[in-house]
Amino acid sequence: MYLVTAVIALLAELLKITVTPYDPLLQNVGPSLGPPSPAHLFGTDFLGRDVFSRVIWSLPNDLFVSFAVVGIALVAGAVLGSVAAFKGGLLDELLMRFTDVIFSLPALVIAMVIAVALGPGLSHMMVALMVIWWPPYARVARGEALRVSHQNYIEAARFAGQRTVGIIFKHVLPNISLTLLIYATLDVATVVLTYAGLSYLGLSVRPPQPDLGEMISTSQDYLITAPWLPIIPGLVIAVAVVGFSLLGDGLRDALEAG
Amino acid sequence: MLRTENLTKYFPIRKGFNPFLRREQRFVRAVDGVSISVQKGKTAAIVGESGCGKTTLARTIGLMTKPTGGKLYFEEKEIVEGKIDRRLIYRNMQMVYQDPESSLDPRMKIGRSIGEPLYGLMKWEKKVVNQAVTRSLELVGLSADFAERLPRQLSGGQKQRVAIARAIAIQPSLVILDEPTSALDASVQAQILKLLLDLQKEFNLTYILITHNIAVAKYMADFVAVMYAGNLVEYGPCKTVISKPRHPYTIALITSAPVPDPTTRNLLQTEIKGEVPSAIDPPSGCKFHPRCPFAEAICTSTVPPLEELSSGHLVACHFVNKTA
Amino acid sequence: MGSLLNIQGLTVAYDSRSGPVTAVDHVNLELKQDEFLAVVGESGCGKSTLSLSVIGLLPKPPAKIVEGSIQYKDTDLVRLSGNKIREYRGTEIAMIFQEPLTSLSPVYRVGDQIAEAILVRELRKDGKGGVESEIMQRTYKRSARQLRRMVRLRHGIPSDLREEVIRYLRLVRIGDPEQVLNRYPFELSGGMTQRVMIAMALSQEPALLLADEPTTALDVTTQAQVLKLMKELIRKVRTSILLVTHDLAVASQVADRVVVMYAGEIAEDADVISLFSHPLHPYTQGLLSCIPSGYKDESELKPISGSLPDLRSLPVGCRYAPRCPRVMDVCNKQHPQLIQQGKTQKVSCFLYDQHN
Numbered sequence: 059m060y061l062v063t064a065v066i067a068l069l070a071e072l073l074k075i076t077v078t079p080y081d082p083l084l085q086n087v088g089p090s091l092g093p094p095s096p097a098h099l100f101g102t103d104f105l106g107r108d109v110f111s112r113v114i115w116s117l118p119n120d121l122f123v124s125f126a127v128v129g130i131a132l133v134a135g136a137v138l139g140s141v142a143a144f145k146g147g148l149l150d151e152l153l154m155r156f157t158d159v160i161f162s163l164p165a166l167v168i169a170m171v172i173a174v175a176l177g178p179g180l181s182h183m184m185v186a187l188m189v190i191w192w193p194p195y196a197r198v199a200r201g202e203a204l205r206v207s208h209q210n211y212i213e214a215a216r217f218a219g220q221r222t223v224g225i226i227f228k229h230v231l232p233n234i235s236l237t238l239l240i241y242a243t244l245d246v247a248t249v250v251l252t253y254a255g256l257s258y259l260g261l262s263v264r265p266p267q268p269d270l271g272e273m274i275s276t277s278q279d280y281l282i283t284a285p286w287l288p289i290i291p292g293l294v295i296a297v298a299v300v301g302f303s304l305l306g307d308g309l310r311d312a313l314e315a316g
Numbered sequence: 317m318l319r320t321e322n323l324t325k326y327f328p329i330r331k332g333f334n335p336f337l338r339r340e341q342r343f344v345r346a347v348d349g350v351s352i353s354v355q356k357g358k359t360a361a362i363v364g365e366s367g368c369g370k371t372t373l374a375r376t377i378g379l380m381t382k383p384t385g386g387k388l389y390f391e392e393k394e395i396v397e398g399k400i401d402r403r404l405i406y407r408n409m410q411m412v413y414q415d416p417e418s419s420l421d422p423r424m425k426i427g428r429s430i431g432e433p434l435y436g437l438m439k440w441e442k443k444v445v446n447q448a449v450t451r452s453l454e455l456v457g458l459s460a461d462f463a464e465r466l467p468r469q470l471s472g473g474q475k476q477r478v479a480i481a482r483a484i485a486i487q488p489s490l491v492i493l494d495e496p497t498s499a500l501d502a503s504v505q506a507q508i509l510k511l512l513l514d515l516q517k518e519f520n521l522t523y524i525l526i527t528h529n530i531a532v533a534k535y536m537a538d539f540v541a542v543m544y545a546g547n548l549v550e551y552g553p554c555k556t557v558i559s560k561p562r563h564p565y566t567i568a569l570i571t572s573a574p575v576p577d578p579t580t581r582n583l584l585q586t587e588i589k590g591e592v593p594s595a596i597d598p599p600s601g602c603k604f605h606p607r608c609p610f611a612e613a614i615c616t617s618t619v620p621p622l623e624e625l626s627s628g629h630l631v632a633c634h635f636v637n638k639t640a
Numbered sequence: 641m642g643s644l645l646n647i648q649g650l651t652v653a654y655d656s657r658s659g660p661v662t663a664v665d666h667v668n669l670e671l672k673q674d675e676f677l678a679v680v681g682e683s684g685c686g687k688s689t690l691s692l693s694v695i696g697l698l699p700k701p702p703a704k705i706v707e708g709s710i711q712y713k714d715t716d717l718v719r720l721s722g723n724k725i726r727e728y729r730g731t732e733i734a735m736i737f738q739e740p741l742t743s744l745s746p747v748y749r750v751g752d753q754i755a756e757a758i759l760v761r762e763l764r765k766d767g768k769g770g771v772e773s774e775i776m777q778r779t780y781k782r783s784a785r786q787l788r789r790m791v792r793l794r795h796g797i798p799s800d801l802r803e804e805v806i807r808y809l810r811l812v813r814i815g816d817p818e819q820v821l822n823r824y825p826f827e828l829s830g831g832m833t834q835r836v837m838i839a840m841a842l843s844q845e846p847a848l849l850l851a852d853e854p855t856t857a858l859d860v861t862t863q864a865q866v867l868k869l870m871k872e873l874i875r876k877v878r879t880s881i882l883l884v885t886h887d888l889a890v891a892s893q894v895a896d897r898v899v900v901m902y903a904g905e906i907a908e909d910a911d912v913i914s915l916f917s918h919p920l921h922p923y924t925q926g927l928l929s930c931i932p933s934g935y936k937d938e939s940e941l942k943p944i945s946g947s948l949p950d951l952r953s954l955p956v957g958c959r960y961a962p963r964c965p966r967v968m969d970v971c972n973k974q975h976p977q978l979i980q981q982g983k984t985q986k987v988s989c990f991l992y993d994q995h996n
Contacts, residue, residue, distance in 0.1 A: 209418040211429075213380060214482070217411055219403050219436030232423045359936070365859035366830075471947060501682040502886065506930035506943035513936070528860060531889075535932035535941065555935055572864035574889035576931050578912040581893050587868075588861045589815070591829045 094286055101286045103277060109287065112268035113294055119180060120270060120298065124249040127187045132242045134188075135195020140230045142196070143203035144222065154200065161193035166252070173261040183262045187249065198241055202234035244306030247299045254295045270295055317490060317522045318377065319353040323386035325369075325376050329596065344595045346372040348546035349386065351622075354539070356489065359516065359523040361537035361554070363530065363569070367592045368543040370526045374494050377524065378411050391489075407437050410483035414495035416475035420467040426453075427463025430482045437486060452481040456511060473504035477511070484515060490522045497532065509536060530573040534558050539628075542566045545593050545603040548622065552629030562631045564608045602634070610635045643711075644848060644880050645671040645694065650708030650718075652689050655701065661951045663689040665904040666708070668978060671848070671882055676874055678883045678895035678912075680927075684948055685901040687884045691850045693718075694882070695735050696725035712848070731761060734841035738853040740833035744825040750836050751821025754805045757840045808839040811876075813869055831862035838869065842877060849873075852884045867894050888927055892916055897984075900924050903949050903959040906978055910985035920987040922964045958990065966991060 094101040100109035142153040172186035206212065207230065215225050256262060257271030270291040277287035326343035347369045354360040362370045376383050379400060388395045390405060410433070413419045420429050430452055431445040440448070450460045456477040467475060476496065483491050496512070497505040513536065515521060527533050533540055533554070540557040542550040542565065550563040561567045568588040575582070590607040593599055599606050605615035614634050622630045652664040664686040671677050679687045692698045694710055696717065710717040712733065717725060729735075737743050744753060802821070809817035812835040825833050834854060841849055851870070855863040871894050873879055885891055891898050891912070898915045900908045900923065908921040919925045926944040933939060946963035949955070955962060961971040970990050978988040 210413040210415060211419055211421045214411070214413070214419060214479075215421075215432065215436075216380070216402070217378070217406050217409075218433035218482075219406060220432070224436075229421050229424075233421070365861060473947065501948065502888070502927060502930050503682060503944040504947070506932070506941050509932060510941050510943055530860070531932045534935055535939065536936060538936060558935075568861055572861045574863075574867075574887065574893045576889040576892045576916060576928060576933070578892045578895075578916050588864065591831060591862070592859070 093284070100290050101284070103273075103287055104280065104284075109273075109290060112273065113270065113291060116268040116270050116273070117294075120250060120253065123180070123184050123187070123253050124246045124302075126184055127191050127249050127253075128242050128246050130188045131192040131195050131245075132238055135192040135197075136199045136231060136234065136238055137226075138192070139196040139199025139201075140203040140226050140234065143200040144207050144226055144230060150200075153196070157193045157196045160190060161197075163190060165190045166255070169252075169256060170259070170261060173256065180262055183253070183256060187252065187256075191249070194245075195238060195241070199234055199238060202237050203230050206230050206233045240306065240310045243309050244303060247302035247306070250295065250298050250302065317354050317356040317391065318524070319351075319389040319392075320373075320377065321351050321387040321389070322349045323347055323351065323373070323376060323388060324349050324384045325372050325381060326384045342596055345546050345598060346595060347376065347383075348598075350543070350546075350548045351386075352541050352548065352551060354490075354522055354524055356522050357516075357520045358538040359525055359536050360539045360541060361525045361527060361533035362541045362543060363527060363533050364543035365528055365569070365592060367545070367595060369546040369595075370543050371494060373543070374411075374492050374524065374526050378409065378492050379405065403437055406433065406488075407486055408489045409492070410486065410488045410490075411492040411494065412476075412479050412483050412496050415499055416472045416479060417499075419479045420475060422467050424466075425463065426465050426467065426470070426478055429467075430463070430478065430485050433482065433486045448485055449481075452485040453478075455484065455515065456481045457507075471504075472500055473507065476500060476504075476508055480508075480511065480515070484519070484521075487519065488521075490524065492524045492526070494526045495528070496525075498527070498529070505532075512536065530558065530570055531575075542569065545598055546595060547603060547619075547632065548630075549604070549632050550630065551622070552625075556626070556629050562625060562629075562636050563604075563633050564610055565604050568607075602632075610638045642673050643670050644673050644675075644713065645669075645882070646709075646711040647690075647694070648709045648711070650690070650693065650710060651706040652686075652693055652698065652703060653706050654703050656952070658952050660704075662706075663703075663904055663951065664693070667901075667904075667906055669899060669906065669909070671880055674874060674878060674880055676871065676881045676883065676894060676896045678885060678891035678898045679901060680885055680888055680891050680898055681901035682886055682948060684903070684951060686904040687901050688852055690901075691735070691852050691882060691884045694848075695729050695733050695850055696720070696722070697729075697735070731844050732846055733848045733850065734844050734846035735850040735852065736834070736837045736841050736854050738856050740830060740837045740857075741825060743837055744833060744840075746825055748824075749821065750823050750825060750828065751802070751805050754808055754821070754836070754840050754843055755801050757843045758801065758804055758808075761844050804843075808843050809836075811842065811873075812836070812839045813865070814839075829862075830858050831865065834858060834862075834866055835869065838866070838873075842873065842879070845877070846879055849879050849881045850884075851881060853886070854883070855890065856885070856887075863890070870894065889931060900927070903951065903954065905959065906986075906988060907960065908985070908987045909978065910987075914982070914985050920981060920985060920992060921960075921989050922966050922991075923960050926963075926965075958988075 100113060103109055103112070138153055138157070142150040168190050169183070169186040172189065173183050176182040176185070212225060212229055215229055220228065253262070254271040257269050258275045260272065260275060262269055262271065273291040274288050277284070280287045325347040326345050329342045329344060350373060352360065362373060364370045372381070375381050377388065379395070379402065382397060390409065395405070420426070427446070427449050430449045434440050434445045434448055449463055453460055453462055458474065458477055458481070462470075462474075462478070470478065493512070497508050500508065509532065512523070516523060523536070525533065525536055537554045540552065540554050541548055542557065542563065544565050550557055550561065550566045557566065558570060561570055571582050572588060588607060593603055593606070599616070601617045602608070602611070602615045602620050605611040608615065612635070618634070620632045620634045622632045623636070624630050625636060647667060647669040650664055650667045651662060653660040653662045667686070667690060669690075679690060681687045689698065689703070693705060694717065698705070705718055708718065712728070717728065744750070805821055806817045809820060814820050814832065814835055820828070820832070825836070828836065855866050858866065867890065870881060870883075874881060883891070883895065895912050897909070897911050899906055900921065902923050907923045908915065908919065910920070915924065916928070919928055929942040930944060932941055944963055949959055949962070955972070957973050958964070958971040958976050961967050964971065968990060974990070976988045976990050976993060978986050979993060981987050981992050
């Protein structure tokens, strides 16, 4: 059930990338601060830009950032965690303590620092998030890899002539991927929210590029007069977050029952 | 075929990793100086209860752990640490594990699991490997279409057959069997044991069989080695050791094994007191002395050496004459 | 010797994704006073389900007792509600399991756990926990409730109670009971913890002891000790035992009577001597010839062909027919019933059914 709704939400969002009635950057396509109407589904902002188009335009960025960050975190964390668990000993300690250090840094603060240092911009923001996002994956991966590495088939692989690297990639990683994927899907929602917060602070795209967080931040003064301006982007973010959360839940339920 | 000389494996007990603290090392003496030899085409059973070191011995022979001391010879060549060519050795030595559930990668198709040693050790190409896999499956009594299935679709007995198929696919000379049937039902156990014997006859395989079950050892083995707390206490031809055991522990072990005959309830007559000793702080001298009905002073101070009683029958006991 | 436990037509089913699966199918079984009965079978035959249902420990969803009765003395245990069954559990009927470590609480000392078991027994005797009996008052000088609280809070076991705990530990042949009662379960070996479990079960002075594979996880020498112990206990404390095991050899060494189960049904029910000297059911015969007994190159092991049936798709007719070396036409069409064959043997097989 949840799976279905979330998938629909996801697909709908992706489809919209192609459906943009108006050029989101053009100003004065409609009245300034016009309320939602048949011509402008989400209304227009203070510069007369169509909000609907802007929202649609900003979605792919959002999704791209979320998936990219989680994807990198997943891969980096998985490899790190598996190697640590499998080799054990000094390497394990070093890698895990390194993970702990990164983990203990306040994520948002560091992201802001990096973003400020590199300058605002989408790619810089993404880099900042990637740097700090992977520790939980490393932890989970290590736990799972420890469990897997004690299974007999790992030793059997050695009898088959496999060396450590081969074993990690052919046997360990495939068997821990399930747990990690479930965690990742749930995590996407968190990234969406975090990114929205950071872009609200102005650390991501520069105007006039549309971005959900940025849209909220520039329109918050109009909360009383043109409420659709800050509220609608906020709602869209909320829907995205809930959608991914439900997707993750559904995925987990489906896979655990199977 | 295979020979060990005074093989020892100690596991140090360490809490965490701290290179700066010098701690007095305590060891788990899992294998404490074991010397056995296995002839080609024969089965040597290593029998003992939990904690006796038989699994550690098997893993050391299989080169999965480094021995702490002693020597290991495979096909008359000494295996020296640091100069082990696993690729070469594993072409002739393979292993079958106790737990069928964890022997196979749950995400790999059966065919790929069986073919893994062929890819890894022989570097054959796909077509040749597939032929070998099919042949292997047939040898263990499974149809060729099993190659496309996943482990979770198979029963325990079938999984164990697959594990055997994987071990023999490369046509090794030695197969180490670690309790291959302990996790299986009685009827399945019989099928697997019979399969193993048939395969041995057909390919002149050498088996090292680890088991706690005397009946299985009796049925499968040519030679039996009895281990207790890391030491070899008795060794000899299967019939001799099992019908005329001379070490007090062997006697206890054999009389404790339940035999399906209600008219001879020897199980109820034996009384072996005590428990298996700690591997960290074993008793001094002969490790069995706290539980031995024949123990005397010398048993607490001196470790009895393995002595040959009759041809090929060795016992490590000071008072072997009492058990005749 | 009266009948202690009489199971009639017991049928237990589990809910599964593919519909209800019958684990125990119309089973009739009787256990007499002072009898040692072994229920033997391979995995999936229903033996564990059977023992769990006697003591009411079946996980109620997904399991369900579809029909049948379990007569214990004068009461039908099936008809009892959860609360009522609890009164029997641990008092009249005790159970020990395969894994002793998971059956004992790891955070309490072994002595405390036995002490608590004794106190619970006393509380039950005193009319369900309210009134203390005079004996309790006199011996322990405190109410059972108070004592129990003391034990739980680890203030130590009061000395009189301690004596009784030691008495039970000695009963199960634990040397050094004074030491052992201060230990935690994880500090003890498998054999010891299993004996502690038996001590706990016995402290309830049960009339019936259910043992579900109690020695499977133990070494062979320890198994021998525990089995010998169980046998002695029947004599000493007049407890009847129902032992569930997959090991026919174990059954042959300790049981008075053996019941062989296959795919949820009873295949054969006989006194131990008859079962091993002339087994009637082809499955029993097959199982016996499966046990390795002779030496290499001297004996033939005759495994049973085929594999255990899938309980979700059972054949019409006799469930063993697909694997039976002596199968006849009727076996595939009709279902055999358990019939008496001789004074002490019952078998469910058309080879012995005169009516066909």
